[in-house]
Structures are given as C-alpha cells and as structure tokens.
Amino acid sequence: MKDYYKIGEISKIYGIGRDSLMYYEEIGILKPFRDTNGYRMYNISDIWKLNLIKEFRSLNFPMKKIKEYLDDRSIESTKTILNEELDLIDKKIFELISHKENIITRLSSIESVIQNTKIDEIEVVYIEKRKALELNADIERDEDFDFLIQKLQKEYEDRFNILGNNNIGSAFSVEAINNGIFNEFKSVFCFLEDNEEIYNIVFDEGYYVTLNYTGSNSNNKIYMQKVFRFIEENNYKINAAPIEIYKIDIHETGIVDEFVTEIQVPITK
Incomplete structure (x- = not known):
C-alpha cells in the first residue's frame, strides 16, 4: 500500500471533488506537499480525516465545526x-x-x-370561510399563472405544494367577463388548512354555484355561460368574483382530457 496519493487518486477513492479537496487544504484540514513535478501528494496517515468529513457533511455539519473537532479530539x-x-x-x-x-x-x-368529482353537473353548495394565500396580478396566459403561483409559493416560504394540490386556483376578472372574455384573471391563490396562521385573504362563507368540467381550460367559456344561465334562471345574485380551482392540471398530467377544473361562483339566493 502506498504512503502517498495524488489528488486525482484521492478524489476517485473518496468520491470527493478536486475543488473540495483544495478547499480542505485552504482551511488547513489537509496539508499535502508537492512532489518534484509540482503535484499535490496526500499522506495516507492524514486521509482518515476524509472519512469523518464525509460522515459529518452528510448530516450538514458546517466545515468550521468539523475542523474544530478534527483539530481537538x-x-x-x-x-x-x-x-x-x-x-x-x-x-x-x-x-x-x-x-x-x-x-x-x-x-x-x-x-x-x-x-x-361530478362532471358537468351544476350544484348549489354552502362553503365555510376559507383561508388562502393570494397574489394579485393580471393573468392572460397559462404561463402567467404558472409563474405567479411559483412566485406565491416562494414568497410564503414554500408553505404549500403544487403537485397533487387541488386547492390552487384563479379569480376571474369581472370586468373581462362583462366584456365576454373568460380567460383573464385578477389573481392566483391557494386555499389553506383551517388551522393555518399565515394567510393574506379569507374567502367568505356562503352559497356557491359550482360546476366541474374536464379538458382544456380554454373551454371554460362554455361552462361559465352554463353556470350564469343557471344563476339567472334561479334569480340568484352574484356577489363576488367567480373563481376556478385546478383540481388536476398540467402539473399532474400531460393529457389535457384528464384535466379537472371546478368553477365556483359566490351567490346570494
């Protein structure tokens, strides 16, 4: 067995990059010498330190603490x-x-x-108040939504997940709807658990006309108009911006026909 090893050999044996080995040298943990050709040579008697470094780093011990331990055991x-x-x-x-x-x-x-989920069935349901995180912004494209929901997640320190989360949605722009436009939104949001203490909006409790549909969200105009006809026929009054909740979307599947979206329109009977 050799007494000295080159940096490339040590890197391969321990699976530690050259940059890390040179950093350990820089902070004084390893002290290789140079051979006649200028190559770093590591004394085998000092290599035991790498075993401990690997173990401690796997548990995220800071290098300062590791060095203190190695220097005074x-x-x-x-x-x-x-x-x-x-x-x-x-x-x-x-x-x-x-x-x-x-x-x-x-x-x-x-x-x-x-x-x-009941598909393409209109229901009137009473929903308790819901805490949520919301980010206001004009949204006209799917890319805008994806960017903003990611921004919202980061802004609140990753307090919710995106994959498999059926509580993420958008609030429609009422002005756009009044102009016959159904693909413009004013905010993105994520509903939270009732016991959450950090939130920035509460969606009021009350009656909602709901409808779930499958397929592309670009078809939401068809379903929104169906909901609005139902509201008009029953003499209900819309009292806040309608919302869409993306129960299954592009994050869970690349098959558009598998998308499931719920429309919720708050009403007064």
Whole structure:
C-alpha cells in the first residue's frame, strides 16, 4: 500500500471533488506537499480525516465545526459530536415522516378528485370561510399563472405544494367577463388548512354555484355561460368574483382530457 496519493487518486477513492479537496487544504484540514513535478501528494496517515468529513457533511455539519473537532479530539468531544449526530438524524427522520405524510395526502387528493368529482353537473353548495394565500396580478396566459403561483409559493416560504394540490386556483376578472372574455384573471391563490396562521385573504362563507368540467381550460367559456344561465334562471345574485380551482392540471398530467377544473361562483339566493 502506498504512503502517498495524488489528488486525482484521492478524489476517485473518496468520491470527493478536486475543488473540495483544495478547499480542505485552504482551511488547513489537509496539508499535502508537492512532489518534484509540482503535484499535490496526500499522506495516507492524514486521509482518515476524509472519512469523518464525509460522515459529518452528510448530516450538514458546517466545515468550521468539523475542523474544530478534527483539530481537538477527545473522548468527550467525540461523545458530544456523536450526540449531535443523533439529534440531526432524529430531525431528518421527523422531516422524512412529515414528507411521506404530505405525499400520501397529495396522492389521496388526486384519487379523491378522480373518484368523487361530478362532471358537468351544476350544484348549489354552502362553503365555510376559507383561508388562502393570494397574489394579485393580471393573468392572460397559462404561463402567467404558472409563474405567479411559483412566485406565491416562494414568497410564503414554500408553505404549500403544487403537485397533487387541488386547492390552487384563479379569480376571474369581472370586468373581462362583462366584456365576454373568460380567460383573464385578477389573481392566483391557494386555499389553506383551517388551522393555518399565515394567510393574506379569507374567502367568505356562503352559497356557491359550482360546476366541474374536464379538458382544456380554454373551454371554460362554455361552462361559465352554463353556470350564469343557471344563476339567472334561479334569480340568484352574484356577489363576488367567480373563481376556478385546478383540481388536476398540467402539473399532474400531460393529457389535457384528464384535466379537472371546478368553477365556483359566490351567490346570494
């Protein structure tokens, strides 16, 4: 077995990039010497440090803390850092369990839409008040919606997911509807759980005329007009901007016929 290894050999053996190895040298963790050809040569007696670095970095220990430990090791400091590893692992386990539960919820959400949604049926339903995050902006294209919902998600520190979320939607522009235009919107939003403490709008409780349709959202004019005729025939009064909720859209499927969208129009009987 050799006493010294070149940087390329060390990089390959440990799966650590050259830049990282040179950074460890820069901060004084590794101290290779140069051979007669100017190549960095690593003493095999110092390579044990890379085993610990890889373990600690996998748990996101900062390099400063790793260096402090490598420079001053004792039984007590080893016990301390191993206990910190345990705490970090417990935290990761908690995060993974939460992430798993979140994915299960989203899968259930998709399945619920598929199994329980009544298509092309008008209903009048009473909906309790709903907390939401909303971003106001003029929207005329699908690309605008995608950009804005991503912006909303980032603005609120990723407080909601997009894939498998059937609570994301848009509020129609009433002015555009009055001009016979049904593909212009004034905001994007995401409904939240009742116990959420961070939100910027509450959708009023009350009666809504609802209709679910499948296929392209460019066909929403047909279904909106059907809803408006129903409202007029029953002498209801629209009391706020209609909304669309994208229960299944391009994020869940590339097959347009599988899209499921719900129109909700708030009314006074």
